[in-house]
Amino acid sequence: MYQGRWADEDIAVVGPMMGAPYAVMILEKLIVLGAQRILFFGWCGSIQQRVAIGDFVVPHRGVSEEGTSAHYPGHDSDPIPSGALVRAIEKSLLAHGVSSQTGAVWSTDAPYRETREKVLLFQHQGVLAVEMELSALFTVARFRQVEIGALLVVSDELGSLSWKPGFTTKKFKRSCEIAPQILRSICQMLTE
Helix, strand or coil, X not given: CXXXXXXXXXEEECCCCCCXXXXXXXXXXXXXXXXXXXXXXXXXXECCCCCCCCCEEEEEEEEEECCCHHHCCCCCCCCCCCHHHHHHHHHHHHXXXXXXXXXXXXXXXXXXXXXXXXXXXXXXXXXXXXXXXXXXXXXXXXXXXXXXXXXXXXXXXXXXXXXXXXXXXXXXXXXXXXXXXXXXXXXXXXXX
């Protein structure tokens, strides 16, 4: 964890984290230490063909297929991030001339069980991507009454029902390179 101050605000950069249990453990600790606003950055796999490797995704709803959320009251409804943070993320992306897609993101504990049937089901529901932490983070943030938002970069694709890795592509690498500038801009907007 890296801690500092920015615009008279205490900030911390924490990570990486993989999987809902570990992510929630870190989030709970941050909240106990006084965190009130959390900005998550990570990678995701697209499940819609219109969402490509290197694209930015702004989650506006989590779809839980991970086990951690079930341990928190209110887990039976889809968790959502802070509207103010979602708007700040979208505004920052626009200011940087970066396109993005906003939508639901599916969280799973079983990355090798993204079956054809599940991908088709979530595609039909309009879910944009899959990853392993967000629904739990959104659930905990709602329970603990703190703000949370997320920005994801698409690292691989499942939309065609065939896995297409993109971790070494120029577009993915470029998006990861500009992400810190975007995140800094979001933080700046939130402290103004």
